[in-house]
Amino acid sequence: MSGVLAIDAGQTGIKVRAGGQDLVFPGIDTHEELLPQLAAVARSTLERTGASASVVTAGVSGLTTREADAAALLARIAEPRVHEVILAHDSTTSFLGALGDVPGAVVAAGTGVVTLGVGATQVARIDGWGYLMGDAGSGYWIGREALDAVMRAVDGRGPATALRQVAEERWPDLTQAYIDLQADHDRVRVVASFAKHVARLAAEGDAVSQHITVRAGGELAHSVETALRRVRTDDSEHFSVCAIGGVFRSPQLHEAFASHIAASDFDVALVEPQGHGIDGAVALADLGPRHPLAPAVWRARG
The missing domain is CATH 3.30.420.40 (ATPase, nucleotide binding domain)
Structure with a gap:
């Protein structure tokens, strides 16, 4: 989907899709804070691809309720073009990517x-x-x-x-x-x-x-x-x-x-x-409020 920067963040590697391009970054370091790592990946992707993304979505391995602060991630990305962040555990994005x-x-x-x-x-x-x-x-x-x-x-x-x-x-x-x-x-x-x-x-x-x-x-x-x-x-x-x-x-x-x-x-x-976790991360942007998975998604708009 155009306008979406999607992140599939795992321990082994982080896959990103934006502007029709797929990038790969090193995996999440579980010993470090999560949100700064995601923000750095988002900013680097925008710089490298030149994509015009207004929404950042992320399916994250091991995401906890404490870390699922979409508003804090939006603030850390600090990119005027990005006005919405959607976060979910990677089980949600894996499901959406594989089964829809x-x-x-x-x-x-x-x-x-x-x-x-x-x-x-x-x-x-x-x-x-x-x-x-x-x-x-x-x-x-x-x-x-x-x-x-x-x-x-x-x-x-x-x-x-x-x-x-x-x-x-x-x-x-x-x-x-x-x-x-x-x-x-x-x-x-x-x-x-x-x-x-x-x-x-x-x-x-x-x-x-x-x-x-x-x-x-x-x-x-x-x-x-x-x-x-x-x-x-x-x-x-x-x-x-x-x-x-x-x-x-x-x-x-x-x-x-x-x-x-x-x-x-x-x-x-x-x-x-049907697809992969990165496809599920893209699909987060269109997840309706009545979908059974909607309560497991965190959103923030700026």
């Missing part, structure tokens, strides 16, 4: 994970509680399980796994790995980076990696089923389910997830996404 107005659930699993179910009148957000308290089945969760399995193998508490060799490439002395990891400012991404190795080794037949992968698929499916149960008003309702994000590139994980969904007691179809 179709009732169902979208599970977005990358470094973290959040699932959003939307019914005729109700909305249910499941998980997305961060790496310390939740994010079951996410890239971080998979990486954490991988490192746990490695250290169990080192101790003799668990079976041997090819994941040990992967960990030793990063930390030759695994007895000191926990010290290095705890001191690493980028430790969340470091842990999550092991998810791709779990996917590869699962495909190559490593039993420990396969077990982690199947469990992750089950956790993600459980979140979807929980979301649909909370928004369902009629047992005959049909729902669409969309799985997006990097962890679903694993064929074994996707298969485990799909088999759980197929065995559920819902009338459900697993579908491909």
Whole structure:
């Protein structure tokens, strides 16, 4: 949409669309204040694209009520052409990008994970509680399980796994790995980076990696089923389910997830996404006040 600068802000990267151009910035630094980071991205985008944007929309990973201050972001952007800011959690923009107005659930699993179910009148957000308290089945969760399995193998508490060799490439002395990891400012991404190795080794037949992968698929499916149960008003309702994000590139994980969904007691179809989170961020500008997702959106006009 012309006149909209849309931001899809995640921990791994920030995607921006403005004036028909797509830009990519480094991901959100969760150790720093959020709004200054978003404002800097918006200002940089306006400078680089020359776009004439009157509305800034943003879907933000891990957005909290405390941080969702659209008026403060509008003030920080401090651009005369921008007269409106619309903020939402990235579960909202992921849903809009993937399913649009179709009732169902979208599970977005990358470094973290959040699932959003939307019914005729109700909305249910499941998980997305961060790496310390939740994010079951996410890239971080998979990486954490991988490192746990490695250290169990080192101790003799668990079976041997090819994941040990992967960990030793990063930390030759695994007895000191926990010290290095705890001191690493980028430790969340470091842990999550092991998810791709779990996917590869699962495909190559490593039993420990396969077990982690199947469990992750089950956790993600459980979140979807929980979301649909909370928004369902009629047992005959049909729902669409969309799985997006990097962890679903694993064929074994996707298969485990799909088999759980197929065995559920819902009338459900697993579908491909219509678009991406950045498309959902663009769609925020047109979200009507009576849409079930409207209460989960923060707006400010200047």
